[in-house]
């Protein structure tokens with residue numbers, strides 16, 4: 001594995017994140033990471049405004065690079081940067097900065113896929129020996145909502161989904177010496193409309209909540225009660241869409257509930273809002289879990305991971321643990337993994353690694 005000092009840059013959406021990392025041969029430990037989150041800049045618009053996002057990246061990126069890197073400017077060996085996918089203007093700021101620094105220092109620039117970053121964010125700062133293959137990864141954020149199956153290349157040669165789970169005898173993986181090219185990374189499902197995070201944002205906006213909607217809905221739901229007046233549909237889709245998601249029906253349902261209040265001339269009480277948030281969150285989480293669990297069973301997965309910022313939703317993680325018969329813990333927010341029945345269930349060890357961050361971009365470079 002590479003033992004170099006790396007500058008990593010992530011700017012694909014509304015987080016400007018810079019990390020400087022020396023691979024120390026132990027469990028993907030991050031030395032230094034700084035970030036600027038644009039949440040407060042976009043809050044008044046109720047979502048990310050692409051034109052504003054790239055202008056803020058432009059303003060912040062050099063300051064952050066300077067802050068993290070001034071003392072080690074001549075020591076860096078390589079630069080890794082997010083190249084795709086996401087907001088073109090935002091990506092261009094990271095890429096231009098990376099290439100300018102690379103040119104100046106005569107160092108290589110390695111372009112990295114953002115989604116692979118989320119998938120392998122699961123390796124950061126944990127006991128990686130617990131992560132066995134095949135692994136089902138649910139990537140879920142404001143822009144992504146997909147299920148991936150990760151397996152050894154030689155265990156999964158077929159493009160045909162039903163042929164993938166051939167033989168899982170040797171599921172141990174030496175992650176320190178594993179390259180992405182050693183793995184089969186197969187997307188088996190995606191959302192047909194909104195991503196879960198996006199639907200949280202939209203429903204929060206309808207209810208007069210703040211951006212980002214996920215944390216707002218979660219906080220309201222803590223005071224919510226089960227209320228049969230506000231039951232949201234769980235959209236399963238038909239057999240040929242077995243692992244795909246759809247959240248637009250839930251959004252329409254929220255709209256109908258709010259319209260009903262408007263027509264009656266009565267505003268929803270605080271308790272109504274909390275109950276709606278609770279029921280909506282339950283429906284989104286049930287849908288995510290239903291599809292994810294099917295994939296886990298069908299592909300005989302040894303590891304189940306959830307990544308992306310929605311993985312910070314404690315109720316989602318709690319419900320998933322409950323599916324595996326786990327009900328007792330001290331403080332759910334600190335629970336980021338569980339080992340049960342030969343299955344390892346996990347999410348990124350820090351909330352920072354669930355969001356768009358440069359550390360995950362470094363991991364992908366390391367495995368390239």
Ligand code: KG4
Nearest residue numbers: 141142143197198212213214215309310313
């Ligand atoms: O990963 P991220 O920063 O952006 C993308 O790469 O798309 O995810 C942002 C999304 C927002 O839609 C936000 O509402 C959602 O993640 N989110 C949550 C929670 N925290 C953030 N959704 C549900 N529950 C949460 N606790």
Ligand code: ZN
Nearest residue numbers: 118141355356
């Ligand atoms: Zn992302």
